[in-house]
Amino acid sequence: PAAATAPAASSSLDKPFIQIGIFSIEQNANNTATAMRQAGMVPTVLEQSSSGKAFWRVLVGPAQTRAERSTLLAKIKDTGFTDAYAVTN
Structure with missing residues (x-):
């Protein structure tokens, strides 16, 4: 399957996106994306690679304002992803 491309900022x-996590197992990334959808957010799962090893990033965004980004980050942390943080893409 073709790798997803980062959503346009x-x-x-x-840093309009919130990175929820980086996963070495695609299903774990998909499960996280499902949890974000159930919490009312729109996640993107990106397949990437480093040193020949595939990994999957789960992002939410882009936020339009700092307030929106802060609200998203708080909501994500409330779902248990306490190490989520803002990223460029």
Whole structure:
């Protein structure tokens, strides 16, 4: 399957996306994305690789404002992903 591409950053924020996690097992990334959907968010799962090893990133965004980003981050942390943080893409 083709790897997903990062969603376009249609935001003026320097870090409009929230990275929820990086997973070495695709199903774990998909399970996390499902949990985000059930919490009312729209996640993106990106397949990437480093040193020949595949990994999957789960992102939510882009947020349009700092307030929206803060609200998203708080909501994500409330679902148990306490190490989530803002990223460029």
